[in-house]
Amino acid sequence: MFTPTRAAALDALEGFLPHAGRDYARDRNHDNGFERTNVSHLSPYLRHRLLTEREVVAAVLARHRLPDCEKFVQEVFWRTYWKGWLEQNPEVWRRYRREVGEFWLDDDAVSADYHHAVGGRSGIEAMDAWVTELVDTGYLHNHTRMWFASIWIFTLRLPWQLGADFFYRHLLDGDAASNTLSWRWVAGLQTAGKTYLATAENISRYTDGRFAPTGLATSTRALTEDPLPSRSTIPVADQLPPVHRVGLLLHEEDLDAASLGHDHPWFDSEVHELKTGHSAVDVVATAAYADPADRSPARVSDTVRAFTEGALEDAASRAGVSAARPATVLPDALASTVLRWAETERLDAVVVPAAPVGPVQERLATLRSALASEGLTMTTLTRRWDALAWPHASRGFFAFRERIPALLNQQGL
Secondary structure: OOOOOHHHHHHHHHHHHHHOOHHHHHHOOOOOOOOOOOOOOOHHHHHOOOOOHHHHHHHHHHHOOHHHHHHHHHHHHHHHHHHHHHHHOHHHHHHHHHHHHHHHHOOOOOOHHHHHHHOOOOOOHHHHHHHHHHHHHOOOOHHHHHHHHHHHHHHOOOOHHHHHHHHHHHOOOOOHHHHHHHHHHHHOOOOOOOOOOOOHHHHHHHOOOOOOOOOOOOOOOOOOOOOOOOOOOOOOOOOOOOOOEEEEEEEOOEOOHHHHHHHOOOEEOOOOEEEEOOEEEEEEEEEEOOOHHHHOOOOOOHHHHHHHHHHHHHHHHHOOOEOOEOOEEOOOOOHHHHHHHHHHOOOOEEEEEOOOOOHHHHHHHHHHHHHHHOOOEEEEEOOHHHHHHHHHOOOOHHHHHOOHHHHHHHOOO
């Protein structure tokens, strides 16, 4: 379903643009099976930033008035909101990671019912069909994800963490914030006490009668948790110190080197130059690395691995310093491998796109320490889209939603 290239992403965007207005608002909640012209199918590309949020919203607003395409624009901002919220509440991610790890270390915790569910043998026809679709394609309709999570938690009574982990290992568009927090929302953790209940009537209506499962839970009881610590502040942007030779390192959270210069005037991706004060510093080398296995202690799907590898290759093909200096795709995501690349290129510093809370951010923290031990610095580039929006994600989405027109204005849209 998804070709992991920016060219394919641009084609998908162009094909969706006519439908991004009133058509999307009217039909977006319908899961019509594999023929889904009512949704964009852009999420795997946005998740890896083969497309950026700004360019997608700009293209839609060039075609539709905001009142007509508001629902789609809000869906793009939902992912931004989740990331900003998790950035200010990283303990939620840390708890989830610990709990998933503990489940996978305890054979009794990963029950036979779990294996039946993820093997498409739950006995609920809709669930079993959705498992097959997810495993085969790496994708599920957003409304279906809500039904799936609700049935998983309240009908099958399985741990929400293992459901989130199953999604994260198989979804091409799975990111730490959207995936984790959406499952928490269904469970009644994200908005304390407020759960989401899947019903046969709703499923039948929005699948055009393809599914009408029986035996679903008719009531829910919200899950509870220990209180969270106070919100964290969003880190301030890095400043590039005086250096001479800089390498640009891309990762699977952000694979569009060209647009980084739009957000950071001191980084000119067209001429591969950094401006520091009154001087310019050459970007002498580029590389890209990824490790989708970071998502889980359990096995990540071959579909996710293949898409990530393809996206990395595509990004590298577009990010070289010149035809004579193409980008390097590193063979793994170990800090030692990056250090060898930096040594080979005689780098003084490495510049990376900032990664939100999640596995890549954890990996970059390890890399920063490893580089520092060798006298190299690491500077992160935060997208203007994130820098403007994330601080407003401290409350619920509806408060954040009120900020969208102002955020668009700040983006020049």
